[in-house]
Amino acid sequence: MPGENPILVPILGDQLTRTLASLRGRAKDDTVILMMEVWDEATYVKHHKQKIVLIFSAMRHFAAELREAGWTVDYVRLTDADNAHSFTGEVARAVERHAPRAIHVTEAGEWRVQQQIEEWPDKFACAVELFPDDRFVCSIADFREWAEGRKDLTMEHFYREMRKRLDILMTEDGKPVGGDWNYDSENRKPPKKGMDPPQVPDFEPDAITREVIDLVGEQFPDHFGDLEPFRWPVTSDEAEQAADAFFAARIEKFGPYQDAMVHGQDDLYHSMLSTSLNCGLLDPLDLCRRAERAYEDGRAPLNSVEGFIRQIIGWREFVRGFYWLLMPGLESDNALNAQRAMPEFFWTGETDMRCLADCIRSTREDAHAHHIQRLMVLGNFCLLAGIEPREVQDWYLVVYADAYQWVELPNVSGMILYADGGKLATKPYAASGNYINKMSNYCKQCRYSVSKKTGEDACPFNPLYWHFMDRHRDRLESNHRVGRIYANWDRMGEEKQRAYLDSAQAFLDGLQPARKGWAREE
Ligand code: FAD
Ligand code: DLZ
Ligand code: SF4
Secondary structure: OOOOOEEEOOOOOOOOOOOOOOOOOOOHHHHHEEOOOOOHHHOOOOHHHHHHHHHHHHHHHHHHHHHHOOEEEEOOOEHHHHHHHOOHHHOOOOOOOOHOOOOEOHHHHHHHHHHHHHHHHHOOOOEEEEEOOOOOOOOOOHHHHHHHHOOOOHHHHHHHHHHHHOOEEHHHHHHHEOOOOOOHHOOOOOEEEEEOOOOOOOOOOOHHHEEEEEEEHOOOOOOOOOOOOOOOOOOOOHHHHHHHHHHHHHOOOOOOOOOOOOOOOOOOOOOHHHHHHHHHHOOOOHHHHHHHHHOOOOOOOOHHHHHHHHHHHHHHHHHHHHHHHOOOOOHHHHOOOEEEEEEOOHHOOOOHHHHHHHHHHHHHHHOOOOOOHHHHHHHHHHHOOOOOOOHHHHHHHHOOOOOOOOHHHHHHHHHHHOOOOOOOOOOOOOOOHHHHHHHEOOOHHOOEOOOOOOOEEEEOHHHHHHHHHHHHHHHHHHOOOOOOHHHHHHHOOHHHHHHHHHHHHHHHOOOEEOOOOOOOOO
């Protein structure tokens, strides 16, 4: 047991790492760890049921492991009497219980929570020491320094810096292994017929997870998503097993089929490790080193390994730095002035658009969809249809088990919606049905025809694409990566253009707006 006036170390639900900065080097007999299940966090948006199960179960397992290792953990359950249901309220109660001489806390993943933490020094009589979250390889300060004075924030430039700094996939004379920095052009194969990726391991819920499943079923019945089957790793051991399975059987084809989509096959060759990475059960750099070894040992080709490493020390680190650089403004950016409400079918999955229906099914069943589904099906639709950014942000934050605002918001505001006005992506990722047809097997059995351009049976992405291009001509025509498209549009002539615009408008007019209350309590 800790002595008098110990150090209080609050650990949040995405900080489930034994080597967390605020815990590292602390003496067990002088530390009380505080973990809190609070209503505020479970409902600031109405998270997918499996996301809440994941966090609560992972928190309870982590607390049990810490106790087993000799730490004192003060764990507040959601249903405990007197639970104040906010981080600040619970820390206040813990300060009364333990009379700490100081609070040591690792910086929060989300801006919203960081604002609360920054009020603690004024609220509590003891000292509050804030620790940078060094589970990310690039600190917020280092990213700021990198971004300082740059005209464009290009992920590729940042990524190359990270490769050099971490000496990953680099030759001894400082060149990228294989001669190129980026093998993205080899990572765009359409799916092969009969493709049969190895199964992702399922983790059978144990007694702790079962108890949490029951709790979530009782307390959050109206939240989006299926509660069961629940298959996510909830301990670092399970997460390591999931990583082992990826490195043993799926990394080889991860690269080539990264952008492929197959109806009913939700995981393909993806790692399925984001939920574990984001709550702290896996270490990002360790995964990259394992990927590098797979290449060195001849177990995976360079395009797969480089692609995987780029997603982690490239995109993942980049969006996190970008988020902290641009918050809080990023949340309210709406450069394209998109005002349409989210359609109801994003929540129900009831749409004849087969690609969207499949992505929403997987999202509802597993709290997951893979990257290209999030980007080029769901995201592309939101962009083309002009859905209001806040509604899109809420949707993505609710529905994915790996969603935290630091990673969701740059992807939504920057990558899919161009709501940041082009700070993250140099052009909007707008595409017609053609792209989805090329990269998936969705279209063959769709009620819409991907080859039809206009009219009731035309794939809605086709007219929506031109509707989008036409309504944003003023902004996009001068963009050297998109501008050329307008020559095609002009060549079509007025009648064809009118047919596109009318088809798109008829489709948009037929969209039923989502009822209120799916994402947030009204
Ligand atoms: P893999 O395909 O195996 O990729 C490996 C890892 O790379 C992932 O686990 C993830 O940590 C990282 N990664 C890949 N792409 C990105 C990216 N664009 N940004 C950040 N990290 C990336 N990822 C989240 O973790 N949380 C989110 O809330 C989230 N929201 C997204 C919203 C949109 C609109 C889009 C387009 C992408 C979003 N992503 C998000 C990124 C990506 O879709 C998921 O990380 C990925 O699908 C997770 O599955 P996986 O672990 O099998 O990934
Ligand atoms: C996502 C989530 C949920 C659903 N519930 C909790 C909780 O009750 N307690 C907790 O510590 N963390 C939870 N989380 C994760 C937090 O929202 C996450 O740690 C913050 O967003 C980080 O800034
Ligand atoms: Fe999606 Fe269009 Fe293909 Fe149907 S035809 S699956 S709506 S891209």
